[in-house]
Amino acid sequence: MKLENLPLISADSHVEEPGSLWLENLPASMHDQLPPELGSDFHAASQFAKRIGIEHAQQAKPVTQAGEAAGAADLDALRELTVDPNQRFDVMRKDGISGECIYPTAGLYVWNLPDASVGEACCRVYNDWITDRLESQSPRFRCAGMIPCWNVDSAVKEVQRIAGLGLAAAMLPLVGTPEYNHRDWKPLWRAIEETGLPVAMHQGSGHDMLFYRGPGAAVSNLLSTQSLAPRCVSLLATSGVLAEFPNLHFVFVETNAGWLSWTMNTVDYYYEAFQEYEGWVRPILPEKPSFYMARQIHGTFQVDPVAITNLEHTGCSPLLWASDFPHAEGTYPHSRQKVIELLRDIDIESAAQIVAGTAAQLFQFDPEVLTTPV
Numbered sequence: 001m002k003l004e005n006l007p008l009i010s011a012d013s014h015v016e017e018p019g020s021l022w023l024e025n026l027p028a029s030m031h032d033q034l035p036p037e038l039g040s041d042f043h044a045a046s047q048f049a050k051r052i053g054i055e056h057a058q059q060a061k062p063v064t065q066a067g068e069a070a071g072a073a074d075l076d077a078l079r080e081l082t083v084d085p086n087q088r089f090d091v092m093r094k095d096g097i098s099g100e101c102i103y104p105t106a107g108l109y110v111w112n113l114p115d116a117s118v119g120e121a122c123c124r125v126y127n128d129w130i131t132d133r134l135e136s137q138s139p140r141f142r143c144a145g146m147i148p149c150w151n152v153d154s155a156v157k158e159v160q161r162i163a164g165l166g167l168a169a170a171m172l173p174l175v176g177t178p179e180y181n182h183r184d185w186k187p188l189w190r191a192i193e194e195t196g197l198p199v200a201m202h203q204g205s206g207h208d209m210l211f212y213r214g215p216g217a218a219v220s221n222l223l224s225t226q227s228l229a230p231r232c233v234s235l236l237a238t239s240g241v242l243a244e245f246p247n248l249h250f251v252f253v254e255t256n257a258g259w260l261s262w263t264m265n266t267v268d269y270y271y272e273a274f275q276e277y278e279g280w281v282r283p284i285l286p287e288k289p290s291f292y293m294a295r296q297i298h299g300t301f302q303v304d305p306v307a308i309t310n311l312e313h314t315g316c317s318p319l320l321w322a323s324d325f326p327h328a329e330g331t332y333p334h335s336r337q338k339v340i341e342l343l344r345d346i347d348i349e350s351a352a353q354i355v356a357g358t359a360a361q362l363f364q365f366d367p368e369v370l371t372t373p374v
Contacts, residue, residue, distance in 0.1 A: 016046055025125040025129075030118045099140045243286060257304055257307035264290035265313070294318060298317070308346065316358070
């Protein structure tokens with residue numbers, strides 16, 4: 001098989017939740033606690049609309065002819081199109097995508113809520129909505145369920161519930177409170193491992209994304225949010241979480257993957273060197289930290305030649321290609337071309353694993369997704 005013919009699974013694609021989602025499904029008493037991103041006051045432009053040719057979506061008034069033809073009369077209706085299977089199928093056909101791993105957009109702000117009851121309710125609302133609108137509609141959509149993390153017992157219950165709903169991943173914030181090496185998280189790790197679901201952690205979740213302001217801030221803030229991925233991975237590996245739960249996989253979404261080889265090498269070096277200082281390194285693991293990273297850690301990327309260059313250090317399993325649709329930094333509608341440019345110098349078996357094979361296994365796609373066209 002050639003690169004031109006490999007099935008592609010995007011390990012990172014998004015929906016755009018309408019502002020009415022939480023307002024219509026939560027008690028009125030909770031409305032004033034919702035941040036702008038989760039309410040009707042959030043008027044950011046629809047990236048999905050731009051990708052399908054609707055350039056000037058406006059709130060509460062008719063959109064362009066293309067928008068009306070797609071059945072959208074306002075911004076909320078445009079966002080609803082992102083959970084219309086036929087709209088997504090059309091995009092997938094144009095881009096050569098066979099399946100998508102789906103994540104929220106506005107929902108990423110839920111974990112910043114201070115009130116546990118509101119946060120838990122928001123997670124349940126999203127999980128029911130995404131199950132009904134996409135997960136249950138086609139095996140080509142494997143959607144992550146949002147896990148409320150204010151209380152570990154509640155988190156465990158929601159993990160078990162989303163597994164029963166048929167969702168494909170347990171989504172946690174990239175920054176945990178307390179940090180993910182804390183013993184309080186053990187019941188959650190155990191519960192997720194028992195379901196067979198991977199953990200998905202999206203960049204920018206669980207923390208304030210504004211590290212800097214002023215000239216250069218936008219790109220520097222993005223880099224800063226992604227730098228939290230190697231920090232989290234190091235903690236999971238050196239604390240023994242990965243060793244204790246060997247079937248628990250973590251997918252770091254929209255973080256790129258070039259940092260993996262650097263993290264493996266750096267953490268291994270200091271893990272061994274610091275053992276000369278009595279009591280500094282604990283626990284002592286059966287294997288080096290990089291062993292567990294290569295086995296259980298994965299990062300999604302659109303275009304990351306550094307990650308491909310370092311395959312000899314990381315192996316293929318940690319790398320998950322993604323289109324990041326509908327974001328501006330995504331590869332639509334040129335995903336196939338980007339994949340060919342990026343992977344043309346590696347063997348076809350490795351390429352197949354990176355662009356679809358590992359994602360199909362982690363997110364439990366139906367095998368027919370990889371063998372039949374959209």
